[in-house]
Amino acid sequence: MGAQKKGGARVSDDSEEQSRQRLQAILLADSFTTKFRPVTLERPKVLLPLVNVPMIDYTLAWLESAGIEEVFVFCCAHSTQIIDYLETSEWRTHPNLVVRTIESHKSISAGDALRYIYEQQTETSQIQGDFVLVSGDTVSNMPLADLIQEHRERKKRDEKAIMTMVIKKSKPSLITHQSRLGTDQLFIAVDPLTKQLLHYEEDKVDHARGSVCLDKSLMESNPSVLLYNDMQDCYIDICSPEVLSLFEDNFDYQHLRRHFVKGVLVDDIMGYKIFTHEIGSSYAARVDNFRSYDTVSKDIIQRWTYPYVPDINFGGNRPVKLGRQGIYRACDVVQSRSADVGASTVVGYGTKIGNGDRILNSVIGNGCCIGSNVVIEGSYIWNNVTIEDGLWLGGTLLYLRIQRFRCFSSR
Amino acid sequence: MDPPSRFLHSVPTRFDSPDRLRFHHFSFPQLPLPRHDSSSAAASAVSPSSFSYSTAATSPTASPGRVSRGSFSRFSFASSLPGVGMDSMAAATSSSVPASGLTTVSVVNMPPPPGLSEKASGVGVQKSSKPLKEKTTKAERRALQDAQRAASKAEGGKAPLVSSGSVASANVKAAKPAKPSSQENDVAVAAAGPSEKDRKKDAPHPRMQYDDESRVVKAKRRAVVKQTEAKNRVELFRHLPQYEHGTQLPDLETKFSLLDPMYPAVYKVGLQYLSGDISGGNARCIAMLQAFQEVVKDYSTPPEKTLNRDLTAKISSYVSFLIECRPLSVSMGNAIRFVKNRIAQLPITLFESEAKAALQSDIQRFISEKIVAADKAIVRHAVTKIRYGDVLLTYGSPSAVEMVLLQAHELRKKFRVLVVDSLPKLEGQLLLRRLIKRGIDCTYTHINAISYITHEVTKVFLGASSVLSNGTVYSRVGTACVAMVASAFRVPVLVCCEAYKFHEREQLDSICSNELGDPNVISKVHGRGDINYLDGLTNNANLQFLNLMYDATPSDYISMIITDYGMVPPTSVPVIVREYQKEHLLV
Numbered sequence: 002m003g004a005q006k007k008g009g010a011r012v013s014d015d016s017e018e019q020s021r022q023r024l025q026a027i028l029l030a031d032s033f034t035t036k037f038r039p040v041t042l043e044r045p046k047v048l049l050p051l052v053n054v055p056m057i058d059y060t061l062a063w064l065e066s067a068g069i070e071e072v073f074v075f076c077c078a079h080s081t082q083i084i085d086y087l088e089t090s091e092w093r094t095h096p097n098l099v100v101r102t103i104e105s106h107k108s109i110s111a112g113d114a115l116r117y118i119y120e121q122q123t124e125t126s127q128i129q130g131d132f133v134l135v136s137g138d139t140v141s142n143m144p145l146a147d148l149i150q151e152h153r154e155r156k157k158r159d160e161k162a163i164m165t166m167v168i169k170k171s172k173p174s175l176i177t178h179q180s181r182l183g184t185d186q187l188f189i190a191v192d193p194l195t196k197q198l199l200h201y202e203e204d205k206v207d208h209a210r211g212s213v214c215l216d217k218s219l220m221e222s223n224p225s226v227l228l229y230n231d232m233q234d235c236y237i238d239i240c241s242p243e244v245l246s247l248f249e250d251n252f253d254y255q256h257l258r259r260h261f262v263k264g265v266l267v268d269d270i271m272g273y274k275i276f277t278h279e280i281g282s283s284y285a286a287r288v289d290n291f292r293s294y295d296t297v298s299k300d301i302i303q304r305w306t307y308p309y310v311p312d313i314n315f316g317g318n319r320p321v322k323l324g325r326q327g328i329y330r331a332c333d334v335v336q337s338r339s340a341d342v343g344a345s346t347v348v349g350y351g352t353k354i355g356n357g358d359r360i361l362n363s364v365i366g367n368g369c370c371i372g373s374n375v376v377i378e379g380s381y382i383w384n385n386v387t388i389e390d391g392l393w394l395g396g397t398l399l400y401l402r403i404q405r406f407r408c409f410s411s412r
Numbered sequence: 413m414d415p416p417s418r419f420l421h422s423v424p425t426r427f428d429s430p431d432r433l434r435f436h437h438f439s440f441p442q443l444p445l446p447r448h449d450s451s452s453a454a455a456s457a458v459s460p461s462s463f464s465y466s467t468a469a470t471s472p473t474a475s476p477g478r479v480s481r482g483s484f485s486r487f488s489f490a491s492s493l494p495g496v497g498m499d500s501m502a503a504a505t506s507s508s509v510p511a512s513g514l515t516t517v518s519v520v521n522m523p524p525p526p527g528l529s530e531k532a533s534g535v536g537v538q539k540s541s542k543p544l545k546e547k548t549t550k551a552e553r554r555a556l557q558d559a560q561r562a563a564s565k566a567e568g569g570k571a572p573l574v575s576s577g578s579v580a581s582a583n584v585k586a587a588k589p590a591k592p593s594s595q596e597n598d599v600a601v602a603a604a605g606p607s608e609k610d611r612k613k614d615a616p617h618p619r620m621q622y623d624d625e626s627r628v629v630k631a632k633r634r635a636v637v638k639q640t641e642a643k644n645r646v647e648l649f650r651h652l653p654q655y656e657h658g659t660q661l662p663d664l665e666t667k668f669s670l671l672d673p674m675y676p677a678v679y680k681v682g683l684q685y686l687s688g689d690i691s692g693g694n695a696r697c698i699a700m701l702q703a704f705q706e707v708v709k710d711y712s713t714p715p716e717k718t719l720n721r722d723l724t725a726k727i728s729s730y731v732s733f734l735i736e737c738r739p740l741s742v743s744m745g746n747a748i749r750f751v752k753n754r755i756a757q758l759p760i761t762l763f764e765s766e767a768k769a770a771l772q773s774d775i776q777r778f779i780s781e782k783i784v785a786a787d788k789a790i791v792r793h794a795v796t797k798i799r800y801g802d803v804l805l806t807y808g809s810p811s812a813v814e815m816v817l818l819q820a821h822e823l824r825k826k827f828r829v830l831v832v833d834s835l836p837k838l839e840g841q842l843l844l845r846r847l848i849k850r851g852i853d854c855t856y857t858h859i860n861a862i863s864y865i866t867h868e869v870t871k872v873f874l875g876a877s878s879v880l881s882n883g884t885v886y887s888r889v890g891t892a893c894v895a896m897v898a899s900a901f902r903v904p905v906l907v908c909c910e911a912y913k914f915h916e917r918e919q920l921d922s923i924c925s926n927e928l929g930d931p932n933v934i935s936k937v938h939g940r941g942d943i944n945y946l947d948g949l950t951n952n953a954n955l956q957f958l959n960l961m962y963d964a965t966p967s968d969y970i971s972m973i974i975t976d977y978g979m980v981p982p983t984s985v986p987v988i989v990r991e992y993q994k995e996h997l998l999v
Binding site: 281282325326 | 867868939940
């Protein structure tokens with residue numbers, strides 16, 4: 002992992018400097034949570050198939066098309082599997098995108114990861130300028146170039162603007178107080194003119210009374226405040242190098258939002274500012290629990306994440322053919338005549354579907370063998386699974402471990 | 413290429429049964445009755461309104477340039493219906509009029525007949541001219557016309573100015589410069605609180621043709637809503653009003669205190685129309701009738717006036733205000749006719765309070781019988797047509813169809829719905845939201861995908877703003893496309909329409925009578941601010957924006973019309989019109 006050269010000894014203009022700076026991203030391939038256990042006991046989460054494509058492929062494909070030139074993949078748990086995967090996939094030889102891996106075994110949180118990167122950085126100075134910080138399970142199609150430009154300009158005007166967060170409109174359910182991605186509902190306060198983030202509240206919401214507590218100083222220092230309850234945090238951040246040094250200084254920052262963002266908002270000694278950016282028609286979501294796995298899979302099938310959809314070749318996936326009513330079928334699927342494959346279903350390569358089956362709103366992986374009279378509704382069957390006759394699967398995630406299969410309800 | 417469609421030529425033959433539409437195939441030897449210029453035409457002259465011809469009244473050889481293009485014949489549809497009469501002056505395409513013996517009718521714009529009563533809806537008058545002997549060449553005609561124009565100008569403009577679309581010059585492209593100058597009439601004449609009598613007298617015909625300069629000016633003078641005319645207009649649709657959107661609402665809101673004669677409820681309804689808060693035939697009609705109920709409730713007869721006449725005049729003035737806000741729909745027109753009819757039939761002997769109570773209950777009965785109960789009857793008939801496993805397609809947001817779908821869902825029928833939508837209004841999204849809330853399985857798409865999805869559709873349900881006597885369905889723009897594609901795929905098309913929306917006139921195309929919406933909304937794409945290639949081009953001379961609101965679906969594409977009187981084929985519509993009218997004219 003060589004150092005990036007910055008150029009000759011001449012005095013460089015800001016714009017020239019930027020143009021020579023490569024657009025970089027840090028991809029955290031470990032979410033440091035245990036939400037996907039027991040599946041993630043053996044496999045890294047970012048390699049789990051989302052509509053038959055590993056999650057990390059969605060993120061890398063999106064970063065590449067958004068103009069990022071260099072990605073640093075930070076691996077901690079099951080790092081060898083991730084590194085092997087990246088070595089053998091097409092990302093190794095990609096012309097536009099350079100993928101570098103950073104491996105650590107001691108990190109237990111995102112904060113640790115960033116501190117590790119910072120330490121590495123001081124030796125080899127890889128990260129120059131502003132970078133994009135994402136998690137390895139992000140599915141998105143939003144354009145980044147304009148946002149990075151906006152961030153840089155804001156930084157030029159105001160030295161303290163260290164981070165830009167991406168948020169998207171998404172109303173939480175009134176019953177469960179959770180967003181459609183299974184995260185708790187979010188209260189944020191934003192200055193409408195400058196888009197600066199003023200308050201970020203996720204857990205201390207009083208559901209019984211439906212109220213949230215705001216600090217008085219918020220109103221004193223800002224002429225107008227916009228309160229949002231219908232936003233979802235996409236966990237896509239454009240960060241300046243100061244972010245890394247901040248993590249280094251505050252070694253108890255573990256979680257990106259609960260500690261870092263809240264810490265920055267509260268801290269008025271240094272006076273750093275975080276800004277927000279709302280995306281409208283683009284899609285961005287993070288798969289960090291089973292509910293968001295379900296939701297994002299359905300969004301991908303319904304093509305909200307275009308061009309990262311099953312029938313388009315991105316990141317080395319094998320495209321399947323799209324038919325009417327949202328049915329994606331691979332070309333070598335063996336399907337019995339009496340089987341009924343319903344709307345919004347994906348069937349992978351080499352799969353056999355037996356007599357009288359009914360499959361609806363599901364994803365079937367590659368190499369599966371489904372017996373007769375099976376009803377599969379709203380389920381996700383991963384690769385190489387064999388299903389015996391007469392089973393009824395509703396809302397299930399199924400993956401095969403050698404000669405055993407486990408069945409979990411995802412609701 | 414200049415459209416011939418603005419040649420309006422009406423036939424002022426006698427209309428002995430006023431409620432009957434005459435379809436005239438105009439054959440030339442039948443000369444129109446001569447009328448004179450400034451004499452007051454008899455109030456019963458029901459000739460439909462204005463035309464784009466003009467001539468110097470004094471020049472006798474007015475005609476040669478005019479119409480001797482033996483290349484078309486004209487169909488005129490004259491409706492004698494007061495207050496509602498929609499004169500669709502369809503211009504026609506070429507046909508078999510012999511070149512010789514051609515008569516020309518050149519029209520002179522007349523001041524509207526005084527004392528507008530229910531019957532006198534027309535303000536246009538014609539003047540006949542001498543029949544043409546032979547065809548003259550284009551150049552000669554042009555020269556003649558120039559000479560006439562000069563003559564008329566020299567005379568001090570006894571006759572009104574040349575309005576747009578002078579027909580004979582249509583062929584000559586050089587006539588274009590004359591038109592924009594006359595049409596750039598963007599100064600709105602302030603309505604200086606005309607007296608009620610004036611307003612009553614000069615109320616414009618609801619189907620006034622807006623390409624006639626003088627009429628437009630006159631209408632402006634009496635107008636309450638200050639409208640600025642749009643500048644860059646499509647030639648073919650100059651007979652329809654088009655105003656700059658966004659200028660009227662704030663102006664009207666501030667003027668409220670100055671408008672003494674205006675009743676607040678009617679004013680509110682007008683504002684709601686203007687801002688688009690209320691849309692859809694039924695909703696508009698109900699809102700208007702409820703406003704009229706309030707008017708009646710608060711009405712008190714001024715001394716020395718009869719209730720019938722005075723209230724009718726008041727209603728007419730309110731109607732003209734509503735027209736200024738937004739042109740009337742057919743449903744509203746029929747309702748207004750009903751109200752005026754009921755007022756006229758009130759016995760003189762009744763006390764004022766009794767008369768008012770009777771009128772209010774009549775209006776209430778109209779709403780509950782003709783709209784609400786009719787909808788229930790339609791739903792009852794239509795759900796029988798929905799079968800297990802049906803895939804139903806609907807377009808836009810028709811209220812009747814929505815009720816049918818919700819009822820079918822209540823009856824636990826298994827079907828799914830395809831909602832087709834179109835820019836710029838995106839009305840289908842409202843319907844979609846309401847259907848999804850009830851748990852109906854829906855698919856949503858735009859109209860450009862219609863030939864893809866009709867493949868899996870079993871039935872098409874459409875709504876209508878009105879159904880005309882020749883079976884043509886007059887409905888939101890895009891309906892005709894949907895019906896056409898469905899008929900190409902042999903999918904049955906069912907139109908759900910209440911019987912009070914039927915009308916006696918007949919219409920063959922979507923041009924002669926339509927409504928123009930705001931042209932600026934079509935230069936943008938909803939939700940995509942980055943697509944702004946047409947920004948700033950709205951005033952370009954080479955580019956005109958056209959935002960039509962309605963279109964006419966021919967009866968061949970319609971399989972069945974579901975009304976509260978039953979399910980009928982489109983050919984039975986005149987029968988229902990006849991029966992329906994008899995019913996509400998009876999006491």
